[in-house]
Amino acid sequence: MPILIFFLAHWFLSLFSQTFFYHRYASHAAFTMSWGWERFFYIFSFITQGSSYMSPHAYGVMHRMHHAYTDTEKDPHSPKFTKNIYEMMMRTNKIYLGIYKGTLTVDEKFTKNVPDWPAFDKWAITWTSSIRFFNAG
Numbered sequence: 001m002p003i004l005i006f007f008l009a010h011w012f013l014s015l016f017s018q019t020f021f022y023h024r025y026a027s028h029a030a031f032t033m034s035w036g037w038e039r040f041f042y043i044f045s046f047i048t049q050g051s052s053y054m055s056p057h058a059y060g061v062m063h064r065m066h067h068a069y070t071d072t073e074k075d076p077h078s079p080k081f082t083k084n085i086y087e088m089m090m091r092t093n094k095i096y097l098g099i100y101k102g103t104l105t106v107d108e109k110f111t112k113n114v115p116d117w118p119a120f121d122k123w124a125i126t127w128t129s130s131i132r133f134f135n136a137g
């Protein structure tokens with residue numbers, strides 16, 4: 001029973017960090033928070049997302065592009081331009097990594113006021129990379 005509670009808590013908390021921090025805060029700037037709370041939710045997201053942790057900055061930029069370019073060729077997460085969901089996710093991952101590594105040029109309107117803590121992301125993503133089943137990075 002405790003293991004079931006652990007996994008359910010982990011699942012719900014990862015959903016919470018996804019919707020609250022990555023989506024509503026980083027991507028849509030639906031609300032503001034102090035520097036300290038932003039740092040807290042970076043760490044909270046790392047703990048709750050575990051090996052699925054993504055840079056909130058790169059995710060926020062990519063999600064803004066997704067909304068701006070929905071179902072066009074510039075949409076980083078559209079099923080219209082790939083043969084199957086695997087190809088779509090690989091394409092999305094490639095764009096995400098381009099944003100994260102700075103190898104993809106992104107319009108300034110997508111990066112404005114997106115939270116950014118590169119030192120933490122570098123640590124978190126390197127550390128989690130070592131325990132992933134598969135590292136596309």
Ligand SMILES: [Zn+2]
Pocket residue numbers: 023027028063067
């Ligand atoms: Zn959205």
